[in-house]
Amino acid sequence: MANNAKIVKDFEAIVGAGNVMTQEVDLHAYSYDAAVLPSQTPSVAVRPTTEEQLAQVVRVCNEKGTPFAVRGAGTNLSGGTIPPKDGVVVLTGALNEILEINEEDLYAVCQPGVITAKFAAEVASRGLFYPPDPGSQAVSTLGGNVAENAGGLRGLKYGVTKDYLMGIDFFDLNGEMVTSGSRTVKCVTGYNLPGLMCSSEGTLGVFAKLIFKLVPPPRASQAMLAVYDDILNASRTVSAIIRNKIMPCTLEIMDNVTIRTVEGFRSAGLPTDAAALLLIEVDGHPAQVQDEAAMVQKICKEEGVRTIEMARDAAHKDRLWQARRDALPALANFRPTCILEDATVPRSQMSAMVDALRRIAKEYNISIGTFGHAGDGNLHPTITTDKRDKEEWKRVEAGIDAIFKEALSLGGTLSGEHGIGISKAKWMVDETSPATIEWCRGLKAALDPKGILNPGKMFWG
Amino acid sequence: MANNAKIVKDFEAIVGAGNVMTQEVDLHAYSYDAAVLPSQTPSVAVRPTTEEQLAQVVRVCNEKGTPFAVRGAGTNLSGGTIPPKDGVVVLTGALNEILEINEEDLYAVCQPGVITAKFAAEVASRGLFYPPDPGSQAVSTLGGNVAENAGGLRGLKYGVTKDYLMGIDFFDLNGEMVTSGSRTVKCVTGYNLPGLMCSSEGTLGVFAKLIFKLVPPPRASQAMLAVYDDILNASRTVSAIIRNKIMPCTLEIMDNVTIRTVEGFRSAGLPTDAAALLLIEVDGHPAQVQDEAAMVQKICKEEGVRTIEMARDAAHKDRLWQARRDALPALANFRPTCILEDATVPRSQMSAMVDALRRIAKEYNISIGTFGHAGDGNLHPTITTDKRDKEEWKRVEAGIDAIFKEALSLGGTLSGEHGIGISKAKWMVDETSPATIEWCRGLKAALDPKGILNPGKMFWG
Numbered sequence A, B: 001m002a003n004n005a006k007i008v009k010d011f012e013a014i015v016g017a018g019n020v021m022t023q024e025v026d027l028h029a030y031s032y033d034a035a036v037l038p039s040q041t042p043s044v045a046v047r048p049t050t051e052e053q054l055a056q057v058v059r060v061c062n063e064k065g066t067p068f069a070v071r072g073a074g075t076n077l078s079g080g081t082i083p084p085k086d087g088v089v090v091l092t093g094a095l096n097e098i099l100e101i102n103e104e105d106l107y108a109v110c111q112p113g114v115i116t117a118k119f120a121a122e123v124a125s126r127g128l129f130y131p132p133d134p135g136s137q138a139v140s141t142l143g144g145n146v147a148e149n150a151g152g153l154r155g156l157k158y159g160v161t162k163d164y165l166m167g168i169d170f171f172d173l174n175g176e177m178v179t180s181g182s183r184t185v186k187c188v189t190g191y192n193l194p195g196l197m198c199s200s201e202g203t204l205g206v207f208a209k210l211i212f213k214l215v216p217p218p219r220a221s222q223a224m225l226a227v228y229d230d231i232l233n234a235s236r237t238v239s240a241i242i243r244n245k246i247m248p249c250t251l252e253i254m255d256n257v258t259i260r261t262v263e264g265f266r267s268a269g270l271p272t273d274a275a276a277l278l279l280i281e282v283d284g285h286p287a288q289v290q291d292e293a294a295m296v297q298k299i300c301k302e303e304g305v306r307t308i309e310m311a312r313d314a315a316h317k318d319r320l321w322q323a324r325r326d327a328l329p330a331l332a333n334f335r336p337t338c339i340l341e342d343a344t345v346p347r348s349q350m351s352a353m354v355d356a357l358r359r360i361a362k363e364y365n366i367s368i369g370t371f372g373h374a375g376d377g378n379l380h381p382t383i384t385t386d387k388r389d390k391e392e393w394k395r396v397e398a399g400i401d402a403i404f405k406e407a408l409s410l411g412g413t414l415s416g417e418h419g420i421g422i423s424k425a426k427w428m429v430d431e432t433s434p435a436t437i438e439w440c441r442g443l444k445a446a447l448d449p450k451g452i453l454n455p456g457k458m459f460w461g
Helices: A004-015 A022-028 A051-064 A114-124 A142-148 A193-198 A233-242 A256-265 A288-304 A314-334 A345-364 A390-409 A423-429 A435-445 B002-014 B023-028 B049-063 B116-125 B142-148 B193-197 B229-245 B256-265 B288-302 B314-334 B347-363 B392-407 B425-431 B433-448
Strands: A044-048 A066-073 A089-093 A097-103 A107-112 A164-173 A178-182 A205-213 A220-227 A250-255 A274-282 A306-311 A338-342 A367-373 A378-385 B044-046 B068-071 B088-091 B100-101 B105-109 B167-173 B178-180 B206-213 B220-228 B250-254 B275-284 B307-310 B337-340 B367-373 B378-385
Touching: A004 A044, A004 A051, A004 B167, A051 A089, A051 A164, A051 A205, A051 B193, A066 A142, A089 A390, A097 A114, A107 A114, A114 A142, A142 A205, A142 A256, A164 A193, A178 A193, A178 B433, A193 B193, A220 A233, A220 A288, A220 A314, A233 A250, A233 A274, A233 A288, A233 A345, A250 A256, A250 A314, A256 A274, A256 A314, A256 A367, A274 A288, A274 A314, A288 A306, A288 B288, A314 A378, A345 A367, A345 A378, A345 A390, A367 B049, A367 B142, A378 A390, A390 A423, A435 B178, A435 B433, B002 B044, B002 B049, B049 B088, B049 B167, B049 B206, B100 B116, B100 B337, B105 B116, B116 B142, B167 B193, B178 B193, B220 B229, B220 B288, B220 B314, B229 B250, B229 B347, B250 B256, B250 B314, B256 B275, B256 B314, B256 B367, B275 B288, B275 B314, B288 B307, B314 B337, B314 B367, B314 B378, B337 B392, B347 B367, B347 B378, B347 B392, B378 B392, B392 B425, B425 B433
Parallel strands: A044 A089, A066 A089, B044 B088, B068 B088
Antiparallel strands: A097 A107, A107 A205, A164 A178, A164 A205, A220 A274, A220 A306, A250 A274, A250 A367, A338 A378, A367 A378, B100 B105, B105 B206, B167 B178, B167 B206, B220 B275, B220 B307, B250 B275, B250 B367, B337 B378, B367 B378
């Protein structure tokens, strides 16, 4: 990159030398994210500590036509935060202030670098509730959550990040502030830019300030663990729960491969011979929780559950949930490479998808552990492999292709919550249409005429 | 319009002569909407009866560079459906099929011309619930609701149209299909175009098909009417209810001007000496409803309510609610011109806004009746006047200007649910920024390079 030295000097003048990184050891850390994709090393990483510095950094990149990407915690699972090669990485870690929690009007204003779990805990300490809980919440940032429209375990009842973003201020490519949405729960002043920014994968603007809706927390909850001898009975249970108009706050599934891997990772007394587990939690008014928990038990029994265990207290619940929290680390630990997919189907098609995943695992001779948000039809088929084994890797790639084809043929979508990024861009047209791709490219080109903001993502597959 | 005759022939070839209107008596009906603004008469109205015809109509307009606007029921309150002068009006009335109601996966697929209330009733007959209920729902269309991101009385607890639009297929300016969102509750495949289309006021694409989320209906509800001698006590009650973590499904206010006007319109036994009424409804699990209704009663008493009446049954509830439903017709009937505003403030600022409205009415010597969605801070200050009285009209215009200034200074927004359209475009920059206007103009220009799709709205004030 020819103007590397010059841009480093410019950045140093803006943020101070201590917040500009050019050494390989630093840059390597920002060259990849949580997706299994080739890394791309940037030439410089810059860490603005104020909103104004962020604007100036954007201006410098734009003036020089230097490609750049904004990075929160880099927990992205689709390559959305892999930076442009030799470009600039803008780190939001120092923009980590919760600026306001308004208890009367039920909203909060945050900088983009605030850690999700820290924010949720701060909100909870005020007696309020921020429901979105992506798996990476302990380290993920709110800015990243908005860019990806992050989901989590509570999507079925409480929705996802876009259901909570009331307003957003962001910088355009000239470093000018675009402001949208409001501190009011209703706002139709102009285009719904908070809506557009959610799942824009950092390609349309540089987030400066986020306004989130908060809600009152549920008064009570009841967690349950249901064990099945046949995974189809488990997925039929999921459909029956919804059909009975119960909306659990969590309705998760784990298949046998996942159960065994979790148990091997950290023994929790899981039944390794079970075909599937359902982790179910209902919440709300105490009387409603009691009624719904009883109905869920009844439904589980009708659908042929082996056993169902009710959490007696917080510690017991925590133990039941630990298995679910261990699912990804256990699978990731199992073999050198772990690919976590999130093809999603209408929930009535979950049995068909589960069946298809078994068929695909067999046909391509690959190992697929399946767990995920059953209530949303948002499964996480997780392939454990070793990328260095070229023959196996070819089968894995073909298997992933088959998974997406299956999800689409069942009326589903490529991605429930992980985004398109680099990894799924090539399938975009299969779910949408050539006109859709062109329309979105036109939109992007108008707002980023030089094509420098997180280029090569989503619509360039 | 030079190519009028040619375009009429083209349209006739597409939709048949019976679905093309060029007579003044027809065109006049489409020259205005529910906003108090000068009418603009189109040169032709065309009524496609299939999706394919709709695409062809768009193609013809685009090839000829003829400005056009899509119109549902024309209940828009900000001039968003006032067509381009001498342009084309595309009517969606014949695209009125509910294509699918999926009871297992809790979604519905509709054409844009489906009437909101008809859809809600059909959904209810299947034991499900579509919450958005704009005041005009008896005639408004779902396409119009999406274009405006329509709200209603249930916004506080259940959200607005954007919270239910899961997917949308729309035609770009070339008449090519852009498809987005999904039948799955989670979907992050590409930009969030369902989000962007909500409140785009028909300026970005021509809607073909809408996918809406449905939810289980509440099992029980309780409506109440609280009467106040001081409107500030009523607005303090609203804040106290939310502070106590109760989310009523409806929390409406009516001030004395509105009460008296409603009572004069159709006697319902309302206390005309009351300063304000609150109409409150809680819903959910029966035990929760009982608890919350008791808490609401207690809060009302603590905040100095005069009387509080609990609805005994459906008929009684209906009678209590009739007053609220009569508010707009009564005010509209009161004098020749009725301007219904929807400046919205954070709910904790509602007392301040109510105070300001009284001050503004006095200062400009205008009549303002205030009612609306108190729980959302979404008031409807309604000015009754006579536009032909030029002196009074000047005071009205100055008063409206003062209302918007006040709402913005209280951290609020120009429009909670009625949109910007023509009527509020000139204030856009006061709420946002010059860069915001430019950004949105850039977005619009990229997607509609000839500037023919519902031109002159939102960002051209």
